[in-house]
Amino acid sequence: MKYAFFLGCVIPTKYPQFEAVARKSLPKVGVELVDVEGFSCCPEPWNFKSYNIMAWLTIAARNLAIAEEAGLDILTLCSGCFATLAEAHHILEDKPELKEEVNKRLSKIGKKYNGTISAKHVVQVLRDDVGVEQIKKSVTRPLENIRVGVHYGCHLLKPSETLRVDDPADPRILETIIKPLGAEVIPYAERLSCCTGACQDEEMIFKFRYNKLQSLEEAQVDCMTLVCPACFEAFDLGQVMLNRKLEKKFNIPTLYYVQLLGLAQGLKGEEVGVTRHKVRSPALLEKLN
């Protein structure tokens, strides 16, 4: 299973620990990550799409064309990159006149997107292409006694008509790929709520994040896990900022799914970069090591 590894912007710059652990843990389940040159920002589906939809679509099409030239489907760790690339692919297939217009622009740099590849989020690759059995086989140290609260975020699942990953009202994909790692997935009230990455109102952002963290705390999780760097920033750095405003202090460490995978495959907490996070929990590290 070979994929063009689409790094995006935020993971390789702010959170390279996720990229590093992906490069170690994904080959162990049969995924080969190919580095293809020339990719740019996907571009991100909040601010850049607000700026100009056509510019957003054109840059996305250039990225898709680069992977297509290499003859590979795209694998990305980021829900934002996934949403942009999968949605752009869908739009170009759905609207031939837009595809023509975009390809006219791409012809200026000798590129063309034919629409023969797909962009996949790593969790989709793990569920659909790798499979639960293969994940289970790679586990050398099951994460027993680890209570995980799952955060789906929005752009992995919605718009479901376009992305077709899972039912956004009752998704199961993360539970499906966490179970073989041996960890216990704990349900909590705010499981499907948003990280508020794109909202521009600070008061609202704090309230959203407070509700989520409060709900996780009540569910007595050891950590939360998620699959998007924007969501990670919202609940790691965001939790520190929220704590500064509050009387009480939340201490809910946030782990990227691939970090959980790496840990279950025998890597130590330091090796998957947990110690680089803002919110740390000695109790969790002890449980993990």
Next chain:
Amino acid sequence: MPKIDLDFKKKLTRVEYADFLSYCYQCGACVGDCPSAKLSPAFNPREIVLRVLLGLAEPLLKKDSIIWQCTTCYTCQEVCPQGVRPIEVITALKNIISAQGMLPDGISASVGIIKDTGRVVLVSEAINKRRTEQGLTELKPVPMDELNKIL
């Protein structure tokens, strides 16, 4: 008297995926599940679509417009029985604000970084050092000549 722009609707019906707004029958399903509407009663996707339909969208077309409270979570699109896609209506409105040079400062800065460097985060020496420490290669610059030609 509020300013009524009778042709405003046409601006949006020409935008791909924002062009279903005439199907809206104002049921409010989009409001019930909207996370922003729960915290800020002034943010109301049903009302935003209605304002566009009636040509009363002017108050929405500002740097500090209520539409920037949208989290772009797409829940409104999931629950709409008419396939209206309120979020695409909101994105189209944001594009109009953008064309008038009135994007909020944070968003404008973020867009500027992408237009200048091809990435949404500026790559510094410190970043490449942190990458090398973790056994990763340094990030190469994005071919900006290509991006500039297609934009």
